[in-house]
Amino acid sequence: KRRDKNRWVLFEESMNQQYSARQRLKVDLREAIRTQSMTLAYQPMFNPQGTRIAGAEALSRWLHPELGPISPADYIPLAEEMGIISDLTRCVVDQAARDCASWPSNLFVSINLSAHDLGDREIIAVIADALDRNNLAAERLQLEVTESGLMGELETARSILSELRAMGMSIAIDDFGTGYSSLSYLDKLPLNKVKIDRSFISELTDDPSKLKLLRGVVHLSRELGLEIVVEGVETQEQLKVIRDNNCADLIQGYIFGMPMPMGAFVELATTLSRGEKSSVARPAAMKSH
Numbered sequence: 001k002r003r004d005k006n007r008w009v010l011f012e013e014s015m016n017q018q019y020s021a022r023q024r025l026k027v028d029l030r031e032a033i034r035t036q037s038m039t040l041a042y043q044p045m046f047n048p049q050g051t052r053i054a055g056a057e058a059l060s061r062w063l064h065p066e067l068g069p070i071s072p073a074d075y076i077p078l079a080e081e082m083g084i085i086s087d088l089t090r091c092v093v094d095q096a097a098r099d100c101a102s103w104p105s106n107l108f109v110s111i112n113l114s115a116h117d118l119g120d121r122e123i124i125a126v127i128a129d130a131l132d133r134n135n136l137a138a139e140r141l142q143l144e145v146t147e148s149g150l151m152g153e154l155e156t157a158r159s160i161l162s163e164l165r166a167m168g169m170s171i172a173i174d175d176f177g178t179g180y181s182s183l184s185y186l187d188k189l190p191l192n193k194v195k196i197d198r199s200f201i202s203e204l205t206d207d208p209s210k211l212k213l214l215r216g217v218v219h220l221s222r223e224l225g226l227e228i229v230v231e232g233v234e235t236q237e238q239l240k241v242i243r244d245n246n247c248a249d250l251i252q253g254y255i256f257g258m259p260m261p262m263g264a265f266v267e268l269a270t271t272l273s274r275g276e277k278s279s280v281a282r283p284a285a286m287k288s289h
């Protein structure tokens with residue numbers, strides 16, 4: 001009895017600790033977003049040869065003063081839950097537009113929108129305003145949306161995306177192949193690109209059926225006039241399979257480049273565009289936490 005009681009007390013204490021750690025994180029997150037403390041890392045998207053960079057995905061980074069780097073995979077869902085994701089999106093849009101405006105004009109920037117962003121038409125004005133203020137052509141901005149981001153009101157999301165696309169932006173479906181009923185989105189949304197999820201690629205060289213699936217998705221996407229971005233390519237073996245099967249228009253993965261600070265990204269893109277091939281093999285070693 002007594003021992004059980006002690007255990008219960010311990011359990012309760014650890015629950016309390018977890019609870020307050022989470023509460024604290026929420027408080028800090030709200031403050032970090034309010035003070036615009038997040039930064040952006042840029043991960044290049046390459047041609048399949050790895051010789052040229054087409055653009056970069058902007059990835060949010062939060063360096064917590066005491067806890068160190070916190071993954072966006074943790075704080076983005078938290079910000080969504082707290083109803084403050086649109087404030088973060090606003091910062092990302094603004095920063096990415098400002099940054100991209102300073103790059104060579106053949107490079108695009110791609111940003112992630114979350115479910116909440118696609119449920120509110122205000123995002124259209126937020127983006128238009130950021131383009132305007134930074135004098136950036138809409139054609140240089142790409143928007144990534146996930147299937148889970150579309151689960152809510154598909155019709156609202158569709159109409160918002162159509163409008164943004166009509167302004168000149170390109171729309172990519174992100175993490176493709178991880179959700180269900182994926183295929184139906186391909187012709188329901190005004191898409192330009194499909195980003196095939198890393199989970200497809202990680203098992204590509206072990207599981208022969210994964211290659212069949214990949215080839216099928218690629219074929220279908222191309223039939224629909226969509227470009228293919230393959231995400232999460234890490235090894236030479238994976239790269240070879242993807243190239244041999246002509247499965248990618250663009251490759252985004254550690255094999256060619258990790259997310260990096262803007263300066264490093266621009267330098268890499270510029271070097272490659274000059275045809276200096278020295279750094280092609282593995283410009284990867286830079287990672288902004």
Ligand code: C2E
Nearest residue numbers: 059060072073076092112113114232233234252253254259
């Ligand atoms: P995502 O949009 O699918 O971004 C790609 C993620 O895969 C990034 O993780 C990137 O670092 C990682 N990645 C890229 N290549 C490789 C590879 O070869 N191997 C492995 N193992 N990983 C690779 P990150 O930066 O941690 O971002 C995680 C997710 O957080 C993103 O997934 C996106 O859903 C979300 N996120 C990041 N920034 C933002 C943002 O500004 N707004 C919103 N709404 N979501 C964001």
Ligand code: MG
Nearest residue numbers: 057112144174
């Ligand atoms: Mg993305």
Ligand code: MG
Nearest residue numbers: 174175195231
């Ligand atoms: Mg992705």
Ligand code: MG
Nearest residue numbers: 146174175197
């Ligand atoms: Mg993802």
